[in-house]
Structures are given as C-alpha cells and as structure tokens.
Amino acid sequence: MLEVTNLKVRVEDREILKGINLTVKKGEVHAIMGPNGSGKSTFARALSGHPGYEVTEGQVLYNGQDLLDMDPDERAREGVFMAFQYPVEIPGVNNAYFLKAALNAKRKQQGLDELDAMDFMKVVKEKLKVLHIDDSMLQRSVNEGFSGGEKKRNEIFHMAVLEPALALLDETDSGLDIDALRVVSEGVNAMRGPERSFIVVTHYQRLLNYIVPDYVHVLSDGRIVRSGGRELALELEEKGYAGQVAAGARR
Amino acid sequence: MEALAASVGQGHSQAPAWVRERRDQAAKQFAQTGFPNTRLEEWRFTNVSPIADTKFQLAAGTFSNAAPLIAGVSLPGALQLAIVNGQFAADLSDLRVLPKGVRIVGLRDGARDGADGLEPHLAKTFSIDTHPFAALNTAHLDDGIAVFIASGAMVETPIHIVTVTGGDAAGAAPLASHPRVLIVAGANSHVRIAHTFVGTPGDVYLTNAVVEVVVGDGANVEYYLDQRESEGAYHIANIQAHVAAKGVFASHAFSIGARIQRHDIGVALKGEGADCTMNGVYLADGERLMDTHTALDHAMPHCTSHELYKGILAGKARAVFNGRIVVRLDAQKTDAKQTNRALLLSDDATINSNPQLEIFADDVKCTHGAAVGQLDEEAMFYLQARGLTRIEARDLLLHAFAGEVLDGVKIPELRDQLETAFFRALARDVQLTS
Numbered sequence: 001m002l003e004v005t006n007l008k009v010r011v012e013d014r015e016i017l018k019g020i021n022l023t024v025k026k027g028e029v030h031a032i033m034g035p036n037g038s039g040k041s042t043f044a045r046a047l048s049g050h051p052g053y054e055v056t057e058g059q060v061l062y063n064g065q066d067l068l069d070m071d072p073d074e075r076a077r078e079g080v081f082m083a084f085q086y087p088v089e090i091p092g093v094n095n096a097y098f099l100k101a102a103l104n105a106k107r108k109q110q111g112l113d114e115l116d117a118m119d120f121m122k123v124v125k126e127k128l129k130v131l132h133i134d135d136s137m138l139q140r141s142v143n144e145g146f147s148g149g150e151k152k153r154n155e156i157f158h159m160a161v162l163e164p165a166l167a168l169l170d171e172t173d174s175g176l177d178i179d180a181l182r183v184v185s186e187g188v189n190a191m192r193g194p195e196r197s198f199i200v201v202t203h204y205q206r207l208l209n210y211i212v213p214d215y216v217h218v219l220s221d222g223r224i225v226r227s228g229g230r231e232l233a234l235e236l237e238e239k240g241y242a243g244q245v246a247a248g249a250r251r
Numbered sequence: 252m253e254a255l256a257a258s259v260g261q262g263h264s265q266a267p268a269w270v271r272e273r274r275d276q277a278a279k280q281f282a283q284t285g286f287p288n289t290r291l292e293e294w295r296f297t298n299v300s301p302i303a304d305t306k307f308q309l310a311a312g313t314f315s316n317a318a319p320l321i322a323g324v325s326l327p328g329a330l331q332l333a334i335v336n337g338q339f340a341a342d343l344s345d346l347r348v349l350p351k352g353v354r355i356v357g358l359r360d361g362a363r364d365g366a367d368g369l370e371p372h373l374a375k376t377f378s379i380d381t382h383p384f385a386a387l388n389t390a391h392l393d394d395g396i397a398v399f400i401a402s403g404a405m406v407e408t409p410i411h412i413v414t415v416t417g418g419d420a421a422g423a424a425p426l427a428s429h430p431r432v433l434i435v436a437g438a439n440s441h442v443r444i445a446h447t448f449v450g451t452p453g454d455v456y457l458t459n460a461v462v463e464v465v466v467g468d469g470a471n472v473e474y475y476l477d478q479r480e481s482e483g484a485y486h487i488a489n490i491q492a493h494v495a496a497k498g499v500f501a502s503h504a505f506s507i508g509a510r511i512q513r514h515d516i517g518v519a520l521k522g523e524g525a526d527c528t529m530n531g532v533y534l535a536d537g538e539r540l541m542d543t544h545t546a547l548d549h550a551m552p553h554c555t556s557h558e559l560y561k562g563i564l565a566g567k568a569r570a571v572f573n574g575r576i577v578v579r580l581d582a583q584k585t586d587a588k589q590t591n592r593a594l595l596l597s598d599d600a601t602i603n604s605n606p607q608l609e610i611f612a613d614d615v616k617c618t619h620g621a622a623v624g625q626l627d628e629e630a631m632f633y634l635q636a637r638g639l640t641r642i643e644a645r646d647l648l649l650h651a652f653a654g655e656v657l658d659g660v661k662i663p664e665l666r667d668q669l670e671t672a673f674f675r676a677l678a679r680d681v682q683l684t685s
Contacts, residue, residue: 048636051628076638088633092651101647102637109638141651142633158637 001026001197002067002166007058009039009046016042018222019058024166027194031208031233032201034219035241040201041085043219044170047199048082049075062166076102077109081164083155085171089143095154096124096138099161106162127160131187148175156187167191169200173207185210205233270362270392273374277389280379287383296571296603297513297542302485307427307457309391310336314419316451318343321413324447324479326664329411336416337428338394343413352404352440358431359394368399368435376463376491382515385489388429388461395431398444402437402467409443409662416456416484427457434463436470438495443473445665448488448508450481455510457485464492464500468522471499475665476516479672480508482537489515496522496551503659504531504543505669507676512541519548520556520582527556532656534676535568535600542571549582549615556586561656562593563649564600575607578615585615593623594652596645646677 002024009017016039024030034040046053047060049072060067067075090098103123104114115123128135131153143151152172159167169188173181188198188211200211208216208230216232217224220241226232266274286303287294317335321343325331330350333343339357346355356366358373379386400406416428436442450456458480466472472492480486486509494500502516518527527547535541547556562570570593578585593602606619626648634644653673660666 050632050636071635071641072632073635073638073640073644076636082636084633084636088627088629090627090630090633090648090651092654093634093647098634098637098647101639101643102634105638105640105643162637 001063003059003061005059007043007046007060008056009042010054010056011042011052015056016222017046020222020224022217022224024197024199026197027192028215029192029198029200029211029213031213031216032199032219033203033205033216033233033236036203038219039222040203040219041170044082044168044199044201047168048072048080073105077106079165080168081159081162081166082168082170083152083159083172085174087143087146087151087155089141089146091141091144093142095140095142096120098142099124099158102158103161124161127157130190131157131160132183133157149177149180152176152184153180153187156184160187160191163191165196167196167198169198171201171203173202173204181207182210205237208233265363266359266393267362267365269370274390274392277374277379277386277392281383281386281390284383284386293544293573296569297511297540299511299513301511302457305455305457306424308424310416310418310426310428310456311338312336313340314417316417317415320415320417320449320451324413324449324668326409326411326445326662326668328664329409329445329662332396332398332410332412334396334412334414334430334432336418336426337391337430339396350406350408352401353406353410353442354399354401356397356399357394358397358433361397366397369397369433372435372463372465373397373433374463376465376493376519377489377517382489384459384487384513385461385491385515388431388459388489391429392431395433397433397435398442400436400440400442400470402440404437404440404442406440406442409445409665412444412446414446414448414458414460415450416458417451417454425455425457427459430458430460432460432462433465434472434474435465436467436472438467439469440467441471443475443662445475445477445662447477447479448486449479450484452481453483454481455483456481458487460488462488462490464490466492466494466498466500468495469497470495472501473661474500474502475660475662476502476504476514477665477669478504478506478508478512480512482508482510482539484509486512488513490517492518494518494520494522494525494527497524498522499526501528501659502530503528503656504533505656506531506533506541507672509541510539512539514543515546516543517546517548518556519550520554521550523551523553525551525554527554528659529556529558529560530656530659531560532562532653533570534563534673535570536565536676536679537568538566539568540570541568544571544573544575546575547577547587549576549578549585549587552581552583552585554582554585556588558589559656560591561652562602563596563652564593564602565596567597567599569600570602572602572604573607574605574619576609576617576619578608578610578612578617580611582612583614585612585617587615587617589619591621594649595623595625646674649677650674
C-alpha cells in the first residue's frame with residue numbers, strides 16, 4: 001500500500017527528514033512516535049502534499065503510484081486522508097457543504113454518481129452517531145469557534161465520511177481530554193479493517209492504549225531509530241525518549 | 252467631449268419650465284467643469300479620459316436586443332420596470348397590476364402632465380457642482396422612472412428596474428445614455444428595489460445613471476445596485492439618498508461588469524434616529540477598473556451607519572474604495588462603522604483604499620477598518636487535502652468572502668441570480684489566467 005524509501009524533506013532552509021524508510025501494508029496500523037522536533041508531523045504533512053514541505057530526495061509509492069507526483073487534492077481523491085494537528089478555521093464555509101463537495105469529488109474520481117443533499121445526509125447521520133457529534137456541527141462554518149476537542153472530532157468525522165484507504169493522524173490526541181480521546185479512538189477503531197491502513201503520529205503512548213498499533217517506530221532527528229511491536233510504546237512510556245535516541249545513535 | 256457636450260441640454264421640447272431650468276443649469280455647470288481629471292482629489296486614481304476621448308452618440312429609441320437582455324435578468328415575482336437608452340420603456344415594463352401603495356411615473360410624461368412629487372424632489376438630493384457626471388446626466392434630463400410609495404404602505408412585491416443601453420447599427424459610434432430614477436418613500440412605508448444594469452456583451456457604451464432616493468420619516472428602503480454591464484462598457488452611477496427621522500436606507504451594490512465603473516453613493520442622514528447600511532461586493536478581473544466612492548453625512552444625532560465593502564481583484568484589475576464619513580457638530584451619539592476588505596488574487600492587481608473620517612461632534616462612536624490580503628493558503632491547503640481542486644477550493648473561499656454581503660440580499664430570487672452570476676464571473680477569471 002505505502003512504500004517510503006529514503007525520504008528527505010526540507011522545511012524552509014532546514015532539512016527535517018533525513019532519509020525515512022517505511023513500508024505499510026493493507027490493514028496495518030503504524031504508530032510514529034518521537035520527541036518534539038523529531039520530524040513526526042513533517043512526515044505526515046509531506047505525505048499529504050503540504051506545499052511548505054519540500055521533498056529533496058527519496059520516493060513514496062502508494063499502491064504502486066508515485067505519490068509525490070500528485071497534487072494534494074489528487075492524493076485525497078485517491079484515498080489518502082490527513083487528520084490535521086491544527087484544523088483550519090474557515091469562516092463562511094458551511095461544514096456540511098464542504099464535506100459533501102469533498103465526498104463528491106472523491107466519488108467522481110471513482111466513477112460513482114454524486115450524492116444529492118438527501119443521500120449525503122443519510123451517510124452523515126450514521127457517522128455522527130458513532131462519534132457522538134451533534135447535528136449542529138454540520139451547519140456551522142468549518143471549525144470556526146470549535147473547541148479543541150470539537151475540531152479533532154470533526155477531523156475524525158470527515159475521515160469517517162470520506163472512508164480513506166490510508167489515514168494519517170497527525171497528533172490527533174493533542175489537546176484532548178480523556179473522554180474526547182476515548183470517543184475519537186472509538187471512531188478510529190470502528191474504521192479499522194483489512195483494506196484500510198493508518199499512520200498514527202503521536203508524542204504520547206496514551207493514545208496507543210486506545211488505538212492499538214501493529215507496529216511502533218521511533219523517530220529521532222529525522223530518522224527512524226527503532227521499530228518494533230506494541231511493546232515498544234510501553235517501553236518508551238517507562239524509559240522516555242532520551243534512552244531511545246542514544247540507543248539509535250549507538251546502532 | 253465635444254460629442255457629449257453637443258447633446259447637452261437637448262431634451263424633450265415639451266418639458267415644463269422647471270425641468271428646462273434644472274437641465275440648463277446643469278448644462279452650464281458641466282460646460283464649465285467638463286469631465287473630471289486625476290488632478291482632482293475625488294478622481295485621483297480614476298482616469299476617465301477613455302470616456303472623455305470617445306465620441307459618443309446620445310442613445311435614443313429602443314433596439315432589438317433590449318427585450319432579450321431584460322428577460323435574461325428578470326426576477327420572478329417582482330414588478331418589472333425598464334429603462335431603455337434612458338427612456339422609460341412602458342412596453343417592457345409590467346404595469347398591469349401595481350402593488351397597493353405603489354405609483355410609477357414616467358419622468359417625461361409625468362413632468363409634462365404635472366405629476367405630483369416630481370418637482371419637489373427631482374435633481375434635489377445632490378449638488379451638481381461636486382458631481383460632474385451627475386451634472387452631465389441632469390443636463391440630459393428628459394425621461395426615466397419615478398417610484399412613489401404611499402405613506403404606510405408595506406410593499407411585499409420587490410420592484411425591479413432594469414436599465415439597458417445599446418443599439419442595432421453595427422460599427423456605429425458608441426452610445427451614451429443617462430438613465431434617471433427617483434424613488435420617494437412616504438412615511439413609514441417599506442419597499443425593496445433592485446436595479447440591474449446590463450448591455451449587449453462586448454458592446455462599448457456609456458451608462459451614466461443618477462438615482463435619487465427620498466426616505467420619509469420611519470420609512471424603510473432597500474436598494475440593490477446590480478452592475479452586470481458589458482465588459483466593454485463604461486458605467487457611472489450616482490446614488491444619492493436623503494433619510495428622514497427614524498428612516499432606514501440600505502444599499503447593497505454588486506459589481507461584476509464594465510470596463511470602468513465609478514459608483515458614487517451618498518447618504519445623508521437628515522433626521523434623528525435614522526439608520527443606513529451601505530454594503531457592496533465587487534469582482535474586478537482582467538483590466539477592469541472599479542471605483543466606489545461612498546459618502547455618509549451624519550447630520551443629526553442618534554443615527555447609525557454600517558458599511559461593509561468587499562473586493563476581489565484578479566489579473567491586472569484596479570480598484571478604488573473611498574469611504575467618507577462626516578459627523579457634523581450636532582450629530583451627537585452617532586454610531587458609524589466602516590469596513591473595507593479586499594483580496595488580491597494576482598500580483599498585478601492593485602487597490603487604493605482610503606477611509607476618510609471627518610468628525611466634528613465629540614460624543615460619537617466611529618470605527619473603520621481596511622484590510623488587503625491574499626487567499627489564506629492554509630485554508631486552501633486544508634480544502635485541497637480533503638479532495639477539492641485548487642480552483643474549487645479558491646471558489647469556495649471567495650464565495651465565503653462574498654457571502655457576508657450576499658447574505659444581506661433579502662430578495663431570494665435576486666440572491667440566487669447574483670450567486671450564479673458571481674460564480675460564472677469567477678470562471679471568467681480562470682479562463683483569463685490559465
């Protein structure tokens with residue numbers, strides 16, 4: 001599904017990612033962990049095609065296609081979704097209207113009929129229930145005046161409606177209280193399946209108690225310094241990142 | 252200049268003495284000042300020499316495309332009134348059943364027959380000394396439309412005035428028309444009036460309109476200025492309103508057409524407790540020049556005004572926004588707010604934005620804000636990352652930007668039409684830049 005080879009990414013004048021290698025197969029959940037400034041979020045944003053993140057070297061194959069050659073919107077329509085760390089407030093753009101446009105853009109790409117307002121609402125109502133989201137959030141402007149928790153829930157709600165093949169969760173747990181974290185995690189878990197892969201970027205292992213990953217990778221100074229199973233996250237919780245960075249450096 | 256000047260003062264010969272007098276006075280004034288030039292403060296950024304240098308011919312009679320043009324913008328359910336080449340076109344107007352409390356008068360016939368209300372109001376709301384184009388219009392004072400709303404009348408049916416300029420002869424000299432509208436709303440009446448300007452696409456012509464609005468005590472007048480002229484047209488409009496005590500006047504200007512546009516919208520709050528809204532949105536692309544000058548005269552105490560103008564500029568377009576607010580010595584407890592925002596979609600587009608507050612009273616609240624910016628790239632990326640193309644994302648953001656003004660349009664059929672026209676105009680820009 002996703003094959004990242006020697007990915008190097010520059011932000012402004014600084015090289016942040018210094019050669020990432022990662023293979024994600026269908027249905028797998030990979031957690032990317034690491035201290036602040038290690039390049040976790042850069043990795044997610046580069047994969048989503050953010051124009052501020054310049055790829056200087058390496059290759060990313062997504063279902064055999066060159067992902068880096070696609071515009072951000074093409075990536076989205078091909079099934080890549082990023083849940084933003086900081087969802088953008090867009091005054092005057094109705095949340096439901098936007099989401100319907102996004103869903104129909106994807107359906108068009110897949111050769112499916114566009115949904116009208118009625119059919120769209122049917123799809124949406126189901127998802128709202130799972131995420132304990134109030135209908136009123138649909139009729140508000142995108143993220144405008146949303147609380148931190150509401151924004152993150154709205155991201156997961158968009159993900160649920162758009163049903164991506166590859167979901168990138170960029171620090172989705174930051175700013176969430178324990179109840180919101182549980183709700184968001186349930187929303188993600190409800191979407192896990194043999195055809196859908198996740199890359200979960202997080203600083204804390206707390207999230208991984210709820211979204212249990214198949215693999216954990218530790219990022220330090222732009223490189224993956226350790227990879228392992230779920231138990232690696234628990235070890236990190238106990239020992240912190242400092243040891244890992246040193247361990248990575250020794251290797 | 253000579254061509255326009257030659258037609259000055261030539262009105263219908265049966266006009267009564269008071270009309271001829273106002274016409275002659277304006278003709279004299281215009282002969283003295285001529286077209287404004289960029290040395291004048293009010294015209295600093297708007298060079299009208301393309302107008303002054305064109306040999307226009309005074310438009311007269313109707314033309315074959317007039318009816319289709321009018322039909323193309325007609326609003327279902329509205330009372331339609333047409334002005335073709337400056338003349339009231341009764342045959343293209345819907346005068347069969349007038350809403351209760353509404354009186355429609357053709358200016359030429361009305362003046363000849365001594366219709367009530369014309370002489371006290373026509374050419375009385377502004378000074379021809381300071382508005383050269385309005386003087387030029389008045390110098391041609393001949394025909395047009397007057398709308399009278401009886402005191403206390405709540406007119407549910409929107410009134411839609413459609414103004415067209417054009418001719419049939421291909422290759423002939425460009426035409427000029429001087430449309431004239433008078434709106435008089437009696438005490439405590441309520442009316443919504445849309446005013447659409449159109450022409451044959453591609454045609455070069457001058458529309459030089461004057462609209463006078465008299466808002467009586469406690470009356471409420473909504474005026475929607477809808478400029479969808481040909482992309483080759485020169486469009487000048489002077490909208491001048493007087494608002495009496497507790498009267499409410501709202502103007503909503505929507506501009507997507509013309510080669511050069513100049514709007515002068517002046518509102519005088521002449522009675523205590525009057526309220527004014529002046530909103531507008533314009534889309535300037537290509538090599539268009541769109542100039543809006545607003546002037547608010549807070550002459551009396553306890554009046555409120557709210558002004559919001561939004562501009563979208565692309566290509567090599569230029570825009571001018573000048574918002575003048577005068578709060579006179581007696582106008583205590585004035586509450587005035589002015590906001591002007593513009594989005595520049597290209598590096599070559601420019602805007603000159605100039606708030607101009609002159610406050611002589613000491614117990615007032617006046618705020619103004621101007622902001623010029625680009626599309627929010629983080630918002631663009633967010634929308635794109637959900638699957639919208641760059642163009643779709645841009646249109647969604649521009650729609651949201653314009654929405655604040657479009658939401659103020661209280662005639663649903665007009666709002667629908669404006670939104671459609673707006674999206675079509677955005678596509679026009681895409682074609683130009685791609």
